Amino acid sequence: QVQLQESGPGLVKPSGTLSLTCNVSGGSISTYYWSWIRQPPGKGLEWIGYIYYSGFTSYNPSLKSRVTISVDTSKNQFSLKLSSVTAADTAVYYCARRALTGYWYFDLWGRGTLVTVSS
Amino acid sequence: EIVLTQSPGTLSLSPGERATLACRASQSVGSTYLAWYQQKPGQAPRLLIYGASRRATGIPDRFSGSGSGTDFTLTLSRLEPEDFAVYYCQQYGSSPPGSFGQGTKLEIK
Numbered sequence: 001q002v003q004l005q006e007s008g009p010g011l012v013k014p015s016g017t018l019s020l021t022c023n024v025s026g027g028s029i030s031t032y033y034w035s036w037i038r039q040p041p042g043k044g045l046e047w048i049g050y051i052y053y054s055g056f057t058s059y060n061p062s063l064k065s066r067v068t069i070s071v072d073t074s075k076n077q078f079s080l081k082l083s084s085v086t087a088a089d090t091a092v093y094y095c096a097r098r099a100l101t102g103y104w105y106f107d108l109w110g111r112g113t114l115v116t117v118s119s
Numbered sequence: 120e121i122v123l124t125q126s127p128g129t130l131s132l133s134p135g136e137r138a139t140l141a142c143r144a145s146q147s148v149g150s151t152y153l154a155w156y157q158q159k160p161g162q163a164p165r166l167l168i169y170g171a172s173r174r175a176t177g178i179p180d181r182f183s184g185s186g187s188g189t190d191f192t193l194t195l196s197r198l199e200p201e202d203f204a205v206y207y208c209q210q211y212g213s214s215p216p217g218s219f220g221q222g223t224k225l226e227i228k
Contacts, residue, residue, distance in 0.1 A: 037217065045164065045207060047217035058216075094163055104216030105154035105209060107175065109163035 002027035004095050004110035012089075012117050018082040022095030022110060029053050029076045033098035035106065036069060036080045038091040046091075050098065051078055085117045121145055121213050123220035125206075131228040138195040140223045142208035147188045149212030155184055155193045158222075159204045167206075168193065195225075203227050 008020035022034065036048040049059035051069045059067045063082070071078040082089060093115055097108040122145040132138055142153065151171035156164035166175040168184035171191055181196045195202055208220040 035217070044221045045209075045217075045219040047219070050216070098216075099166075099169065101169070103152065103169065104211035105166065105169050106156075106164075106217070107166050107169075109165075112163050 002097070002108060004097065004108060006093060006095050006110045006113040008113060008115070010114060010116060012085055012115060013119050014086055014117055016085055016117075018080070018085050018089060018093075018115055018117070020080045020093055020095075020113065020115070021077050022079070023075075023077045025076070029071065029073055029078065032100075034071070034078050035096045035098060037094045037096055037106070037109075038089075039094070039112070040088075040091040048080065048082075048093075087117050089115070090117045091115060121148060121210050121218055123208055123210055123218060125208060125220035125223045127223060128221075129224045129226060131226050132198055133228045134198050134200055136198050138198055138202075138225055140193040140195075140206055140225070142186075142191040142193070142220050144189045144191075144210055147212070148210040151187050152210055152212030153184075153186070153191050154209045154211065155182075156207045156209065157202075157204045158207065164207060198225075200227075 003025050005023045012018045030053045035050040051057045066083045068081040092112040094112045095110045096106040099107040124143045126141045153171045155168040158164045172184045183194045185192050205222045205224050207222050
């Protein structure tokens with residue numbers, strides 16, 4: 001079955017850029033919408049943005065100036081870049097798939113990766 | 120932006136009991152555009168309910184959802200040991216897709 005796996009550095013320096021990749025295995029990245037969602041330690045979930053396999057994107061307005069999501073269909077993966085990070089960006093970052101029904105809930109999630117922003 | 124408020128923050132119950140979790144939206148989410156997720160420590164959220172009342176694939180029928188507009192409820196009819204977790208609601212009726220509630224922790228009494 002389709003699985004998602006996040007990867008990337010677990011430690012990023014303040015003012016640096018956080019870069020993560022989500023690998024989609026067991027199925028094609030095409031035809032679907034893919035999202036990044038984060039969860040600061042002990043806190044709730046925050047949607048970061050999404051990308052369609054064609055490259056169309058949409059971002060959370062609160063993060064829009066710092067976020068870039070891209071897709072590489074040849075590698076069956078999509079990526080997140082978050083610039084000018086601070087300690088407030090410390091979180092577990094999840095990649096997720098929009099539901100196949102076409103509505104904006106998430107029916108498939110990666111296991112998540114913790115990114116700590118610290119010098 | 121629609122804000123979701125979940126209550127209670129923590130619910131302490133015993134296995135076998137019935138659990139009722141609430142999710143209230145600051146404005147209508149558009150009828151039934153609401154989902155519920157379960158999250159256990161160290162794990163990703165798992166989709167339980169979508170469309171306010173539709174169970175996701177593989178979810179036991181002891182989980183049920185109800186409500187519309189601004190008030191929604193997740194009910195666990197008879198708690199099993201594996202049900203103790205944090206539960207989140209999420210609305211998807213307005214932009215940005217995916218605003219979540221702050222969560223309800225269901226703990227063993």
